[in-house]
Amino acid sequence: MFIPLHDANTLKRIKLQYVTLGIIGFNIAVYLFGFFGGVAREEVAILGFGLIPSTISGIAERPDFMVIVPDLATFATYGFLHGGLLHLGGNMLFLWVFGDNVEDAMGHARFVLFYLACSVAGGAVHFLVAPDSQVPLIGASGAIAGVVAAYLVLHPRVKIWILAFGRIPLRLPAWIALALWIVFQIGMFLFFPEDQVSWAAHVGGILCGGVLVFLLRLPEIPLMDSTIVTPRAVVTDAQVRSVPRVRRRVSP
Template structure:
């Protein structure tokens, strides 16, 4: 639909978004470990760490050799797995552009909690919609959808540089860009969408993020913030005439 590039939205409370950087680094590291190994190793990681609704609801039992973490942990671990480079790159780009300002509004620790809870919310809605599914759910998109929802609630008027349809550079307000993105997710969920994308996971992340940002944000952080104004050069008016200063006689120093 669109590719986010830059939002020019400066940080107000933190100096460095190190949780955002850490999450990006962890996702990349997990991808390098699980995605570049043998096909057998990658498949085992997907089934052992991915979220499988039928396994989570105890209607299907996973083979013991595939069990890596307890079933409940897969509500989180699935969000750090990605199918290919483009899957990873797309999610990390959204996290890079929008994550820092959400981290700024929540604080480092609460942002980490927010991210993980959005991932859990995405998996929970996916499982609720398709409880009998035996296909592993992987990807950070549930958590990313929560970040998009939070950003929209915090900074709806900030203008974002995007590549519309992957080609056309445009600077569009967040309420239009992200609002359409969110509407698209729910529309695709209602219509059935593509089988390879869990629109339910996206919807769960959006709902979770929208609720949590109002609870976890700093007390002095407003909702529906105003547009960020980029400073411009100011023209200084020069006086019409410059009057020379009259010379004053030099003081005379002497004894009295």
């Protein structure tokens, strides 16, 4: 639907978003480990760490050599696997743009809990919707959807740059772009539940993120941008209007 590029929203309380950077680095490392290990290693990783609903519900079983972690643990591990470079890049770009400000609002430790909870919630909704599925669920999309929902609650009025439909640059308030993105995820879940994309996992992450942001944000953090700190080197429309016009006389 769109590709996020940048948000004019600097960090206010933490010096560095090292949890966000660490999650991005870990996801990239996991992907490279599977990629350079060849198809066999990649398949073992997907079948060993991916979330397979039918094995959790007892309809099917993994072969012994594929049991790397318990089935219930895959509700967390599936979120660190990706099926391709575009899959990985898209998720990590969303996390790069929006994750730092959510981490800033929660603090490092709470953000770790928040991220993992959204990933688990995404996997749980996917499981509830398709408990007999034998297709492994992989990807950080559930957790990323939770981050997007939290950002929308925290900073709806911040302007963000996006590429609409992958090619049209636009600068929009977050509430327009992200609300449309969330509506799109829910619509796809309702009307195309059998798609290859697990829209159910996205919806689970959105619901979890939208609730947990109220519980895990630091007490002094306002919601809905009730107070906005203008980032350095950014001029707002109000500031532009307040600058007096200077008349200059040009010598002949």
